[in-house]
Amino acid sequence: MDYNLQHLFSDLGIFVIEILLVGAVFYMIEKMRPAEEVTFFKPGFREELGLAFLNVSLFSPISIVVMAFFVMNVIQDIIPYQMFSSQIEALPITIQIVFGLFILDFSTYWRHRFTHHFMWPFHSVHHAATNLTWLTALRLHPIDIFTATVFDVLMLHLLGFSGVGLLGAVFIxxxxxxxxxxxxxxKFDKPLRYVLASPHYHRWHHAGEKHAYNKNYCAMFSLIDLMFGTYYHPERLPKGYGLEPLEQKDYPDGLLGWLAYPFKQVAKNFKTKKEA
Ligand SMILES: [Zn+2]
Ligand SMILES: [Zn+2]
Structure with a gap:
């Protein structure tokens, strides 16, 4: 796949427009009905924005190019390419979009669960946020971005999902x-809360309370959490957000610290295992 400067500038242009639009919309919504007292330009705002910028301009394109190369040169020979594309494209567009959303969220669920259990140092960058706002959605370590690309591309490649249905699903x-x-x-009332995730629901994914750890992995369909035993929905809001106190205490503040932290942790764990 060819990725050139023109692609990069159009990606950056879309990113700037997205941030301005989404920021303006959530600036108003978050003011209307806040879950917590957090200022729009909260502590960590600059770092979260900087990380999002790096991901869009550098790490996402690299992930896509690497995965596309891998699919075209390795996977294609092993797994039949786009098994169900003709059946999917025959569906009405709304069904395609709903189906696409469910497929993408199913992939998100298992990738997210995987990162909690096997790639925690990288995913911890997302969870080290002690305040949650719209911008926290973009606070992801580049290796987390790469993992998401691997899961999504493989899933979509397998099914043969493409076109307007896929674009609509990704956008939503x-x-x-x-x-x-x-x-x-x-928060949503029953029974809707068993199907769709709300802001209240995802706040429990970030809760700093031990009983809430490793719950609510979905991005959209809480039904998937319900199916696999990770659904958690107390009525009250969490008391706070972030990591276990010990891990939070030593967590770096700056952007470079966030990028380096997981690698240092992996090296430290490796050294401890070797010494044991
Ligand atoms: Zn998580
Ligand atoms: Zn989150």
Whole structure:
């Protein structure tokens, strides 16, 4: 796949427009009904924005190019390419979009669960946020971004999902991810809460309370959490957000610290194992 400067500038242009639009919309919504008292330009705002910028301009394109190369040169020979594309494209567009959303969220669920259990130092960058706003949705370590690309590309490649249905699903899921991270005091009533995630629901994924760890992995369909035993929905809001106190205490503040932290942790764990 060819990725050139023109692609990069159009990606950056879309990113700037996205941030300005989404920021303006959530600036108003978060003011109306906040879950917590957090200022729009909160502590960590600059770093979260900087990380998002790096991901869009550098790490996401690299991940896509690497995965596309891998699919075309390795996977294609092993797994039949786009098994169900003709059946999917025959569906009405709304069904395609809903199906696309579910497929992408199913992939998100298992990738997210995988990162909690096997790639925690990298995913911890997302969880080290002690305040949750729309911008926290973009606070992801580049290796987390790469893992997401691997899961999504493989899943979509396998099925043969493409075209308007896929674009619609990606667009809606992105918007929904901003919504569930936003500082909004909103939970859904039963039975809707068993199907769709709300901002309240995702706040429990970030809760600093031990009983809430490793719950609510979905991005959109809480039904998937319900299916696999990770659904958690207390009525009250969490008391706070972030990591276990010991891990939070030593967590770096700056952007470079966030980028380096997981690698230092992996090296430290490796050294401890070797010495044991
Ligand atoms: Zn998580
Ligand atoms: Zn989150």
């Amino acid at each position: 899921l992105k918007g929904y991810n901003y919504f569930t991270h936003a500082n909004i005091n909103l």
